[in-house]
Structure formats: structure tokens, C-alpha cells
Amino acid sequence: MLKCTINGVALEVKPGTTIIEAMNNNAQRIAHYCWHPGLSVAGVCRLCMVEIQGNPRVQIACNTMVTEGMVINNTSDKVKDAVKWGLDFHLINHPLDCPVCDQAGECGLQDQYMEYGQYDSEMAEKKQKKHKVVDLGPTVVLDSERCILCSRCVRFTDEVSKTNELGIFNRGDHAEIGTHAGKPLDNKYSLNTVDICPVGALTSKDFRFKQRVWYLKDSETVCNGCSTGCNVKVYFNKEGLFRVKPIYNAEVNGHWMCDEGRDTYKFVNLGARLTKAYQFVSGTWIENYAGAAAKVAGANLKSAKAEEIGLVLTGQHTVEEYESIVSTFVNTFKTKNIFHWVNNKESFESFDGILLRGDKNPNTKGLLQVLEKHGINASWSQLEEGLKSKKIKHLVVAGPENTFVYPDLEQKMQLFLTAENLVVLTAAKTPALEAYKGSNKITAIPLKTYIEKDGTFINFQGRAQKFKKATTVVSEALTLSDAATLMAGQDLQLHVASPREVLVAEHIRADQVHLESRTKNEFVFNRGRL
Amino acid sequence: MAIQETKYLTEFYHLPEFKGIDGYKKNGGYVELEKALKMQPQAIIDEVKASGLRGRGGAGFSTGMKWGFLPKNNEPRYLLCNADEGEPGTFKDRMMMEKAPHQLIEGMIISGFAIGSKKSYIYVRGEYDQSINTLETAIQEAYKAGYLGKNILGSGFDHDMDVYRGAGAYICGEETGMISSLEGLKGQPKLKPPFPAVQGYLKKPTIVNNVETLAVVKYVIRDGAAHYKKIGTEKSTGTKLFSLSGNVMKPGNFEVPLGFPLKDMVFGLGGGMKPGRQLKAVIPGGSSAPVLNAEESNRALLDYENLAQMGTMLGSGAIIVIDDSNCMVQCLSNLMHFYHHESCGQCTPCREGTGWLDKITRSILSGKGRLQDIELLLKVADNMKGKTICALSDAAALPVLSFVPKFRDEFEYFVREGKSKVKGTAYKGHSYAEMHH
16 A cells, blocks of 8 residues: 555555545545546546646646655645636637536536636637537437537447447547447447536437426436346436436446436336226226225235235335235235246346346346245246136236336236236336226236335345435335235334425325435535546 | 868768668668677667767657667567658758668668567658658668568568658657557547557557657767767767758758757858848747747757757757748747647647637737737746647747747737738738638
């Protein structure tokens, strides 16, 4: 270990650590644009200037290794002046169109200007004109005038996605980011370029112009798009969820996530959700409260023969929920007819070498562990035969919340609909149920999504990742555990509402989102550092 | 006695036959190669180090020391000859390549042998069509004669040489920019460290030397370090080729020992001013070197130390003479336009700063200058200096930091009056947009 002093704080760092890494790891602020911990060092923004004792010139922290006994500071007037000028060079040709820029509120230029700038510009000449609204591909739009040419996006496509779509064309102050003709920015990780863009040059087609970022709250959770379980932050407000971004976890996803995972917010929002319980009785759908519907369904099961009851589970729920529902079925309903619904069987084991896995469920491992614990080994063909021979008459299905990754949903639903009494616990609207015209009894009960509950996912590595509830979208929806408790005939534990919850409950309609009490708009502060 | 050149490298340049291999051999060619191949490589490096030879491309770094930075192992390594010669005012390498290509080739084979490189490239400026053709012919001749290829002259040493044609970017004259270009990448300098001697072309140890530097190696072997050291001054040894241009009667390339008075170069070898004109300023080391005024020019000596003492540099040895018929504001604007055009755009201070300086000088020329623009020029230049990966930013800043203080009256006059202080320079400033479209 090397000893060094940074801004008066004595630190020990590993040999081979750069100054900027040492500062970043020890929560010391340093201005920078081109450096990113997940990419190679470019050393071009020239903003991360530090003063090293014994060296008359300020140095860039990103390409200078810490040496034994080094005394470093970045708070002296000399450094501040260098950063101020570095920032000014970034800004002279920048359009300063913050009022119409999507990045405003989380922009590196704004952050650094508030810290190092706050001067009047001396630039009196005409600004450089560049291309605007450049369509880079299906997901990303470029505004070249806002671009500060930090090359983060170019290095991302070179080093991480290894797709090499982006490049810097021309030179000097007319250089621009671009793609080659006929080779758009189109890869499964393209939106990471938007995340790492420190300014508003790259914007997401999905998110742009939807919300000002200061109207969004955020919460950390685990992506439920596949079995990798990337650590993510979801951004939401009372209108719903708006975007998902990765957060750093060296053991799981590094700094990145895939574009598919970013779409997972879409099935959480109200438009895709089942908001009420429905019962199909004698040819018509009757609306009911979720809790009441679960109790009725449970009572029906209790009066049925144990061997006629079946339960279908997907890998989309939490470990806690599996434990609750499986033990209810084993202990209360005395059945071990519990089946694992595997979607896209063919690609289940596939992996793209970066993050994306073929198993599109966040918690397959968790489900298998709970099933094993309870000694359950029923096969899918047993279910098919059971339904065909009418041996299984009462079927409870905990359906997927992310229906996009269940291509066999329709086909499987038709299979389940052959049961005399079908209870579908699902977060998503299910067209196959709505279209049903037969005479069987159906109950559909709304479930919460991963955003709306606490729980644990076990990813492909066997790593258990706990997450907290971020917000509520469908207030009446149940967790799988709630449903199990109610079906077992018990009542839910009375939850003593906080004054805030009472306030929310009184003033907001039941189907509206209410916010978790998060006060700090965290990403604004984090953005300045990363 | 009349002021004369010291023809050391250029001794036979007047002979047209010196260009071909036969003429070259008749006049002492490839003798030193045979001698060198019998020496220990380290002995050649030591000899070059002892000779005090300093890089002729611009930075003036000790050649022997640069070679010494190579790792001491058997890793493949490359020798690159920098023949990009982009510094405005410099045209000596072109003459060397076109009049004596074998001199360079021989110097390179000896250098390659010394540093243990089996492959070398000559990176020639794209516009130098004739140089490229001459070199390619000469390399073929050298292969035929057994000076290149496998087992050169039975020594067991293999060496291959290729010419690589640049595409006209100034920045590719910077050694790491050249390496990027040679690798097939965009010509942009690389972050240092690692330095090319440790990790250069294709991430292998690489030595980049100027045409003139590599040619001199032959003469260090021929005469020995002790003899070579006697030429020039104590710390600036040897002769140097200077490209004299601008307002002199006889511009051209001149070889003189280092330490030669600038005055003798301009008024002696260069034939002095045109009738009725007075010397106003001299840029002594290529367009990026700080300018000297007439008084300074009269006492300057052409060696690394003296010019450094006077706040400028020897650079590539391009002496640009400016007489009193020129407006210094226009001269600076011209330079700024060049650097604006040539900045690779990688580092922000250079990318934005060169454009800013260009626009400010252009705005002064068009009569729209503000008095604070003069201070602003200095502030911008000062903050570009030493803040970037390569020296292009400094190259753009240094002229500003010398032109403005030394000829401040001309800048102030232009801003106040909206026209040049120098009569007869009816310059009509054109807008930035016109320059580019």
C-alpha cells in the first residue's frame, strides 16, 4: 500500500491507483467529464486538474499514478482557476439551451458551473454550428452542439458493447460524434451511452421530453428483466415510472445494464396493470376487492380434494413470497402439485457474454430453492396430464408480471383455462382471460410488481439481493404472500398507517400512485461525482 | 571573409548522382553501415549519446538518451522516421530526402541495428510526392544491394523498411499522433505515459526520430563522437540545417554549426532585406516558436540554449523573417487560422482555444475588435499552455504570448482605428463563416 495525502487527508491506496481513483474511492470531489471508472482513460477533458507538491504545473488526476508520499490537492486557487478555464473552454461553443435540454438538472456542465464557474462569459464571437437532432439509431438521439467530445460513448461502444458504432468525425472544434452510413447505433446496451453522457448530447428516445428530472424521485432496486439481476435505480413520480438506470455493483453488473432491462418499467405502469379483482361467474365478469376475492378462492380450495389442487409458479416473484405460498399449499391445502412454469425453454441457458441471460426471470434460483426445500418435484407433464384427465380441477397460477418475456403466455393460458376452477394471480392485464367464453370458474386477482414490495431475488450466481419497495402503483394489489395468507383463511396483519399514508389515502384515488417518503433527490448529487 | 555554410551533411548535395545508390557509394556511402554492423549495438548507442546529438525535429531531446529508454529485452521494437515535416516554414527534410535518400536510409539501418529493431517506417508528409517516389526507389536499390532485408552484409542482422504516406495532417508530426496514424487510427496524439520508447507502435517499444537526426547518426559513426562534439557549442553539438524563408533576398536551406549568429543567417547567407525594407521580427524555430523583435534577432545565436534563454526555441530550424511591410496582427491571425485548422480536437483547451484565438484575431482584423480582446488573447493563450496531451496547444499559445506583448502597439492601433498601423496593408478582414464555406 502507498501512503499519500489528498486535500490534507492521509490515505493508503493500492499501487497502480490513479489520483482520480483514489479521490473517487474516498468520496473526495473532483471535476471531470471524460474519465469514467468503467472505461479506459482518455485524458481529454483536462478538468481533473490537481496540484502535486513539488510539481510547478497542475496535472490531470486521471492519468497520474499515486506514488509513495505524494501530497495532492485540488482545492487551491491555482487548481480552481485551471478548472474554471477548463470549464470555460467547454462552454464557449455550448449552446446553453438548458431550458429545452433534457439533461438540465442532472448535467455535468451545470454542476461544475455552480461549483467552479459562476462568471460572466468573455466569449463574444459566434458559436460553432453543428448538427442537431441526429438520429443515431433506434434508441438514441444526438445533439452535436451540446456535445463536449469527452469520447465516453465512443469508448463504451469500443470497449464494453464491442460494437464500435460510434466515432468522432472531423477534427478541431468542428469534430462531431457520429456513425457510419448504414451502421446505426443499434446494440443491446446502447442506452448506457445516454447514462454516461455528462451533458445533454445523447438523449434517450424513450425518455426525452417526458419529464423534467427534478420532478422525479428515485429508488434503488434490482432489475427483474433476467436472471443477472442488475442493480438499478427507478425514477418515478405520481404519474408513474419513467426510466430505469443502472447503479454500480462490481459483483453483478458493473456500471451497466441492457436496454431490455430499461423497458421493465413499462409493465409496472398503470396502463398495463390489473387494478381490481374479477370473478367470472355464469358467463359474466364481476368486479371484486382483491382481498375478498382471495378469501373466496381460498375457501373454494379448502373444500376441494387435496389431489385436485394445483399451483403454477413463475420465476418472477420474491423468495419470501414463494416460501409463503408454497408452505400454504403444502401445509394448508396438503398438496404437492406445484409446477414450475419455464418460459422460452430453448434459450434458457444462453448468455451474450456481457449481461443478458436467456433466463428472463429474476428469481428462478430462488423458486427452485424453495421447491427443493419443500421436497417438490412435480413435472410440467404431470400438470398437462392432470388437466387433461380432469384430475386437477382447481388450479392457482401466479403469472408473470413481465409478460413481454413470456411468448408462451397465450398458449399456456388456454391450457390453464381447462381447469374447472382457475385462480390467476397476476400483475398484468391478461387478454386470454378477458376473451374467455366457456363455463369454468375464473378468478383474477391483482398482484404487486417488484417495484411495489420488499423482497429478495436470487440471481444466476446464487447471490441473494434484497430490495425495498420503491412506490405503489396499484394500491389494492396483493403480494403473493398476502394472497397466500388470505387464501389460507387468515387475515392480513393490520398495518398501522403513518400520518403521511393516511394523508395519501385520503386525498389520492385508490388507483393513483402514491409516493414513498423519499425526500432527497439523490441523483443530482451523485451525478456531479460520477 | 564572407559568411559561409558548413557543409557537413550536405557536402555532396550539389551532385545529382548522390541521389542514386552508385553515386552515393562513390562518395562514401554505406561505408559506415559496414563499420557499424561490426560494432556492438550498445557501443553505437553510447557513441551517439557521447556525441551530444539532439533531436532535430523540434524538441531537441538527446537522441542517445531517448534510445536508452528502450526496455532491455528481446521484445520486437520499431524505428519510425518522422518525415511529416508539417511545421510551417520548415523544408529541410524534403531536401534531404530528395537529394540524398540513401543518407537517411543508411542512418536508419545503423540506428535500427543499434536499438535492435528489425522493422522501420518512414512516415512522409502526404504532399511530398517527389520525396516518397525518391525514397521508394532508393529503398528498392538498397534491397538489391543487400543493405536491407535478411542477413545484411552477412552480419546476421535483418531489417525491413517501408515508406508510409501521411494524409496531410500537421498533428501527425507529433510522435504519438504519427503512431496513431500509422496504426490506421485517427491521427490523434496518445496520452503519455506510457512513452513510445516503452509502448508505441502496435503497443511495442518504438523510437521516433527526425530525418535529419537519423542521417547524422552515419556521420557520428564516421567521425566519432569526439569529432562531432567539436562542431557547434558545448551543449548544442553539430551542424543543423535551417530553412530560411520570408522577407529575405535569398531564402533556402542552409547548413551551419549550432551557435551560428541569427544576424549572419539573415543578412549574410540570406542576403538581407529587400531594398528599402527594415527587419521587424524573426520567428526562429518554426511557426510555433515565440517571435523575436529586430533588436533581439540581432543578438540571437542559433543554438538550443541561447534561444531558450531569449524565451523562444530552435524548434525545427525554420527561420521566418518578417520585415516592416507586414502587419503583425495579420501575421498572428494567419498563424491562428493554421492552428485552428490543425487542432485534432481531442483536448478541450486546444480544440476550443485555437478556434477562440482565431475568431478573436479575425474579429480584430475585421475592425470589430474590442480593447479587452487584447487581454483576452493573452488570457486564453495562457490557459491553453501546458494543459493538453501534446504540444499543439502550446504551439498555438506561444505565438500569441510573444506577438501581443512585443507588438502591442500594432494590436491596440488596429482595435482603435479599425485598420492596420502598417501602411499599404489594406487588409479586408473576412468573416469566420467565409473562411469555412
